[in-house]
Amino acid sequence: MTENEISRIIYECAIEVHKTLGGPGLLESVYEEALVWELIQRGLKVERQVNLPIIYKNNKLDKNLRIDLIVENKVIVECKATTEYNNIFEVQTLTYLRLTNMKLGMVVNFGVELVKNGIHRVVNGL
Numbered sequence: 121m122t123e124n125e126i127s128r129i130i131y132e133c134a135i136e137v138h139k140t141l142g143g144p145g146l147l148e149s150v151y152e153e154a155l156v157w158e159l160i161q162r163g164l165k166v167e168r169q170v171n172l173p174i175i176y177k178n179n180k181l182d183k184n185l186r187i188d189l190i191v192e193n194k195v196i197v198e199c200k201a202t203t204e205y206n207n208i209f210e211v212q213t214l215t216y217l218r219l220t221n222m223k224l225g226m227v228v229n230f231g232v233e234l235v236k237n238g239i240h241r242v243v244n245g246l
Contacts, residue, residue: 123224123246126164126195131239133158134228138235148201151230152188155199165192172219187216196225200238203231210242217244 137154138144152168159166171184189197198213213225223246229238 123194126192134235144231148199152199198227200229201231205229213242
């Protein structure tokens with residue numbers, strides 16, 4: 121399955137989660153857990169709250185990055201639930217993509233009235 125095929129399923133699942141939970145207003149962790157459930161129901165492998173070590177000049181730092189979701193070892197998903205969207209979320213996801221050598225990430229903001237308007241694709245050489 122390609123990154124684009126996976127992203128289509130993530131998109132559909134995000135809409136289903138948002139609709140079923142009644143739209144915005146819940147904690148990010150609630151949407152994240154529901155999204156994981158939907159993705160698994162569709163047969164996708166999902167890793168949640170993945171710790172990513174940071175290597176700085178051949179030295180592993182004490183602090184790790186934490187990635188919300190990695191789907192099928194190909195797509196990073198960062199879940200948000202905010203009314204104040206910030207483009208830094210996409211920059212953060214691009215950094216995660218570069219550090220993992222992955223090509224596609226998605227920022228899914230469940231804090232908007234229509235979640236389709238809160239889904240942003242982030243690419244790294246795709």
